Amino acid sequence: MPESLIVLKNLSKRFGKKKAVNRISMSIRTGEIFGFLGANGAGKTTTIRMLCGLTKPTAGIGTICGLNVWKDRFRIRSRFGYVPQKFSLYSDLTVGENLRFFAGAYRVPSQKIKARTQKVLCDLDLERRESERAGRLSGGYKQLLAIACALIHEPILLFMDEPTAGLDPTHRQAIWDLIYELSQAGTTIFVTTHYMDEAERCTDVGFVDGGQLLANGSPRDLKEGLKGHLLEVQVEPAMTAMFEFRKLPGIFGADLRSGNLRIQAEDPDALLHSWQVHWPFPGLKFLGFNWVEPDMEDVFQAYSRGYFKPDGDHPAPVKLAYKV
Amino acid sequence: MISWTAIEAIAYKEFVHVWRDRRVMLLIVVLPPFFTFLFGHAFENSTIRDVPAMYFDADHSPQSQEFLALLKAKDIFDWKPWNGDPIGKIDLFTAGVDAAIVMPAGWGQGLQDGDPKPIRAVLDGSDTNTAPSVQGALQETLGDYQSKKRDELIENLPDEIIDLGKQLPVPIRHEFSSMMTPWDVKVETLYNPKLSFIDYVMPGIVGLILQLITVTLIASTITREREVGTLSQLLVTPLRQSEIVIGKVLPYLVISMFLIASTILVGNLHFGVKFQQPLLLSITCFLFLLFSLGLGLLISSFSRTQTQAIQISIFFLLPVMLLSGAFAPLGQLPRPVRICSELFPLTHFCRAFRNVNLHHSHISSIAGDLAFLAVGAIFTCAGASYLLRIIDD
Missing domain, CATH: 3.40.50.300 (P-loop containing nucleotide triphosphate hydrolases)
Known part of the structure; x- marks a missing residue:
């Protein structure tokens, strides 16, 4: 090295x-x-x-x-x-x-x-x-x-x-x-x-x-930290949904990407599960979801929105240097 | 270890900055000789002349006309037609003159009767130079007229009176004849025998122009780099502060040496001012310019913006113009002010220059001034280079 x-x-x-x-x-x-x-x-x-x-x-x-x-x-x-x-x-x-x-x-x-x-x-x-x-x-x-x-x-x-x-x-x-x-x-x-x-x-x-x-x-290691935690949902109308999602507790960020909504949540699995049981937005139409590969934009957003915390049980970032 | 390659690089770049700035280039080439020409003519003569004046002859005697003829022969007055009340209050301002002279009625008769009456003169004292000069000219003319009359009197004395006089005791006769002869001072004027003011004031003009140009020209150089951001670029290179300062001063020193030469040339060719001991004068000019450039650079490294640098320069130059003795001897200033004026490079430049040029002094008599200029140059350049170090906040 x-x-x-x-x-x-x-x-x-x-x-x-x-x-x-x-x-x-x-x-x-x-x-x-x-x-x-x-x-x-x-x-x-x-x-x-x-x-x-x-x-x-x-x-x-x-x-x-x-x-x-x-x-x-x-x-x-x-x-x-x-x-x-x-x-x-x-x-x-x-x-x-x-x-x-x-x-x-x-x-x-x-x-x-x-x-x-x-x-x-x-x-x-x-x-x-x-x-x-x-x-x-x-x-x-x-x-x-x-x-x-x-x-x-x-x-x-x-x-x-x-x-x-x-x-x-x-x-x-x-x-x-x-x-x-x-x-x-x-x-x-x-x-x-x-x-x-x-x-x-x-x-x-x-x-x-x-x-x-x-x-x-490295970019790869940093993205690794978000892997399997990045949820993308298809909702209509997407723009209204984005603003609604951002108000929800436990959601750090919701961004439009090619018509879909990419969600950074505290516990995306639980969130998805609860939505499958009960969809809380009568005005919005849930069309589907998938887990996506994070890119550096997601990593940057996750960090700047405080998604990664030094003591939480969230995906641990590589070589976390927060509050050294 | 100061690298000459590095200094050369900076000096070349600085020179290109000035060279490519055509407007500034034009100004600094044209203005110094032009200003020397202009100021030279403005201060060519220190004597007061063509003072607007008017007179009223209430006497109309041969004597008053004779006296007025003598007065008219002097070029101190520019005669205007009489306007006003010769007996009452005379308003000079409305009449548009600075002096009014009234020959009182019976003046000529009074001279003959052994009862000379004073001539009435009303002078404008708002400009403190004019009134005393006019008064002096009047006294002088009157004195001349009196001697002329006395000579006429003696010339025309009848023989019997002369014989009568010869009966007086010798000592009294001697004393009497001494009293009848105008007493005189034999003046021997040294250093500037023709009393031409231009010879005295030329160093002041040259120095003032160069002081102004050097300080304002160099004052914006470092602040401009600070504003544009190139200073950071300079400071991440291995350039030393001293190299930056030397590299910046050098081209301006060369330029200003040319400029000072151009003003001196105008002084010599157009005004006929002679310049003595060229080597000693060159050293004086060199040290003066170096100090001035150092001062400009100090202002430059101290200021944050170019506007600030120019403002500080002007605040510095204002007292220099008035207190450095460029146009009037420092001796007239009160002592505490004189101490302050001793801090300006122009003061020492003017003094050393005059000592060399008018007094034909040896280097030893201007050594103090030269030393001050040299120390000032070193001090300001070192200060500028130190202040370059403080680069943030």
Whole structure:
């Protein structure tokens, strides 16, 4: 098993009274594509900024390659690249100038700058845009350039904060293909997203909500925890049923999926049984049911709705990290 | 270990920012020489002239006409037709003049009768410079007229009176003739013998323009990166804060050295101001610009937004303009204010520049000012680089 590249131990950050990140502990192995999932404001960006040494943790420690992310930040910086959430390159510089600037900033030896620039331009399909101003690129190319700048010094680790937010499916795919290529070449990827289909593409994910890490594991293991517990019913009219179900005690969530209602309940077996005995909604028509395979969307919803509790007898999530 | 490749990368990028911003580029190339031209003409001459004035001759004697002719020969007045009551209250404001002069009836006769009457002058004191100058000009003209009359009197004395005078004892005669001769001061003006104000004020103009441009130009650089988010990008690279600061200051230093040279060129070619000891002046300019840029950068790293940076710059520049002695000697300021003005780089720049250029001073006499500028430059740059470290919250 490969060793841990990033280790977090009770890493915390508070802004005044607000706990932006609350005692997160986890480790990320070399070569992983680690997906850091959570809603907006869950603490993803703050965690990344702490790991990049941009903001000082208020408690706990984080290490990359065994070096402290705050105290040794000047020593680790040449080893990773960081693609921030917001486009933050120099709009008035051309694509090539941005790349050469970051090459200089990352202390790439001057005789190597040309070759490196050429390589990332080629790898990221930016060759034809080398002399275009960065500010005039479309959103997708801007993002590719941001990644290119973060890769100019051949880092072993790449932090990407919502790299696909707001991009069209083609560019999203292009960026994920790139992530796979990098991973294949041995680069560890730490990526945040709130697209659940992207979570499926990671080798490992962490769920963060309200600054706390709720779960940490591979997508397969996390889905395993919900297996056999996810009920889908066919009811008409579906929309009315969704709102009715959500009011019921013992139901955490009811969502429309392709015309059916997917239900996360405390005890789905008992619920189904009671409905088969007595259907409590005279205005709704029960047409059938089946048990479905959970996807990451379900897992995410289950965690954020508090479906998994640390002490309950509900399906135990893998490596549950709730309230460490 | 400071990496020159890294500094070069930043300096090049900063230069491109300015270069590609055509509007700013145009402004900084055109404005400094233009302002030097404009301010130079504004302050070319410190003497007051063309004061709107009017006179009324109630006397109509040959004497009063003679005196008025002398007064008219001076270019301090711009004569307007009389408007008002020569005996009662004179309203200068309604008459649209700053001075009114009335030659009282019987003035000429009074001079002959040994009973000289005062000339009536009404002056506008709202502008504190004009009234004393006008009064001085009147006194001076009157003095000239008096000496002229005295000379005429002596010239035309009949011989018997001269003979009568010769009977007086010698010491009394000597004392008397001394009394009849105007006493004089022999003035030897050093450093600016032609008393041309432009020679005095040129360092003030040059310094003020450059102070304004350097501070406002560099003050937005770090805050812009903070606002756009590129500062985070810079700070995750292995760049050191000192490299960022040096890399940012360098291109602006080169640009502002060119700008200061352009203003000095205008001063020399257009206003004929001579510049002495070019090496010493260059060192003074260099240190002054470095300190100013350091100050701008300090403001920049301290501010959260570009608007804030510009506001802070303006609040800083306002006292500098008024208290640094750019246009008037610092000696006129009260002591506590002078202490405050000693903190501004422009104060030291103006003093050192004048010492070199007007007093032909040696480096030793401006060493204190140069040292202050150098220490200020180091202190502000170090402060800016320290403040870069504080990056969140």
